[in-house]
Amino acid sequence: MSQRVLREYRRLVAAGGAANESNLHPTDPADLTHWEATLEGPQGTPYEGHSFPLRVTVPDKYPTLPPSVCFPKRTMPHPNVKWDTGEVCLDTLAGGWTPVMDLQYAVMAVRRLLAEPNPESPLNLELAALSRLGDHKAYDGIIKYRLAHSSIK
C-alpha cells in the first residue's frame, strides 16, 4: 500500500474534526484502502436536508491513479451517478486527476458535483435529459421522489 495514504491519514487526524467537514475516515484504520465520507446535500439543491454516505477506494498505484468513489447503490439520483450501481462519473477522478490532489480533495469534488451536475457526461440518462431540457421542476421532482421513496422503503 502507498505510504502517501498513511501520511494523508495522519494529517487528517492532526487537523482535527473541524477541517474535515465530510467526516472522511478509513472504514478500518488498520486498512487504509477503504474509506468512508458523509456528504451533506448542498443548500439550494434538491439534495438539501439529506446526507449521503460515500465510499472511497484507494488503488495500489495511488496517488498516480485516482481513488475511486461510489455511492451505495440506488441512493443517489444524479445525472452523473449510475442509479443502479452508485458509480460516479467525474473528470477529476479520471483524466483530470493529478497526484497533488488528495482523498479529501476528491470527496470535495464529488460534493461540488451535487451542486453542479454535468449533463454532458451522464450516467443517469433520464436525469441528464431533464437537466438539458431545462425542465427544472421535473428534474427536482424526480430527485426528491427518489430520495423520499428510498428513505421510506
Add this chain to the structure above:
Amino acid sequence: MECSMTGTHALPFADAASIVQSRQKDEQIEDILIKKFTNVLQALKGQLFTNMHPTGIARATKFIYLLITTLRGVSTLGEEYVDILYVNRSGRGLPKRYSRLLFILSTFLGPYALAKLTKRLRKGDDEGNMNLTSVFDGMIDFLLQFHLMTFYVKGSYYNVFKRIFGLRYAIGHKVDSAEGKMREQNAHTYKILGYVVLIQSVSKGIPIIKELLKTRHKSEPQINENGVLTEKPQTTISKISLRDPEVMPFISGPSRDCTLCLLPMTNPSCAPCGHTYCWDCLFKWCNERPECPLCRQTCAPQQILMLRQ
C-alpha cells in the same frame, strides 16, 4: 462441402497465405453479420441492450456462424473463397464431428474462461501475493506468440484451438506446378515473418526472466512507521534530503515538503515550469503523464532537472 475422400490419397496442406486470406474474408463476413444481428437486437431489446453487450453479441454471432458452417461440415464463405477445407492431423481424412464441436465451443468459451481466471488471479494479487497476473499474462502472451510463429513457419493451425483439436486445412483442388511454385514462394515470405516473431518474443522474454530472477533475490529495504527508509538502499548517487534544515536553506518552511509524497523532499527536482518535487515522485508521474502535476504544463521525463547544492 462434405466430400468423400479415399484414405490413401492425402490432399496437399494449405499454406499460411491462403489460410490468412480466408480468415480475413471470414472476418469481413462476420462483421456484416454482427451489424445485422445488432440491428435486429436493437429493434427487439432497445439500444441500451446493444450498447451494453457489444462483445457478447459479437461472440454469439461468430458462434452461430461457426455452428451453421463448420459443425455441419460446410465451408465458411472465407474457406470457399480460397478453396480450402478441413482435414485431420494426418491429412488423410475429414476431422471428426466431435472435434469440430469442441473447437467451436472452446473458441466461444475460451475468452470467458480466460477473463474469469485473470480476474481470480488479480484478486489473489490484491491480497498481497506475488504479481501472478503479470506472470500469467506474460506466459499466455509468450505461448500465443510461439503458436503464431509455428503457424508462419509451418503453415499449420492459425487458431490455437484448431491446433488443440487437430483441424488442419488442405487445398480443395489439384495444384498444378505453376500454382505450386507461387504457393511455395508465399510460404517462404511467411517463414521470414515467423522468424521475426521469434526474435521479437525472445527479446521480449529475456528482460522479463531477468526481472523475475532479480525480484526473487532482492531483499526489500526496511521502511519504518513514518515511511522513512531506515536501511539505506544501494545507490551510487548521494541523496539530498530537505529533512536537514542546513540543506538548501533558501527553500522556506512548507515549500520544503513534496506535494506528491507529503514528505520533506528527497533529491528536489523541478519541472520546466519551476514547480519542485522529489525526483522519484515527479519522475514516476511524468512517465504516467508528461505534465506538471500542479499546473499541467508539459514536462517530459527528460526535462526534469535535479537541483544541486
Add this chain to the structure above:
Amino acid sequence: MAPPRSQRKRALNCTGALVAAVGLGVTCWYLWKNYTGEAEGEQRLSREEAAESKCVVVTPSVCDVQNMVHWEMLINSDQEDIVFLVAPGCHDRFSSEVLSLVDEQFKYKAINCETVDGIWYCVKSLMKQQLYVIPSEVSNGIPNDIARYVQDIGQWRTREDILVAFPV
C-alpha cells in the same frame, strides 16, 4: 499380447477427447451457474422495486374526476406505490384540489412537469409497472419507446375508463 499400434493410438485419442469434453463441460457448467446466479439476484431486486407500482399522467380529465376517485387517498396510503406526473397547465389545479388534502410527507409523490418531454423522461426514469395516461390530452401522444420502460400502458379515452381502473 499387446494390441496393434493403431488400436492403441485410437484408444489414446479417445481418452484425450474424453478428458477435453469433461473439462469443457465443467467450464460450461461453472460459467452458466455464475451467470444465472448473478441474473437472479438482480431480477429479484427489480421485481421488488416495481411491485404493483403505478404512474399516472395528470391531465385535465384526471383532475375532473377528483370528486369521484379521491386521488389524495391513494397518495396518502402507505400501501400504494403510485406517482403522479402533473402535465403543464394542470399544476395549480392539481395542487389546490388534490395536494392540499395530502400529508406533507407524501407530497413528493406528485411531480410537476413543465414540458411534455419532461413527462416522458420522468416515466423512463421511474420505470413503474403500470402507466396510465390519456393520450389525446398529451400533445403528440405516447412516444414509441415508452413501452420499453413500463410493463403495461393503460390508455384512457374517457373518464369512465379512469373509474374502471381506480374503482371507488
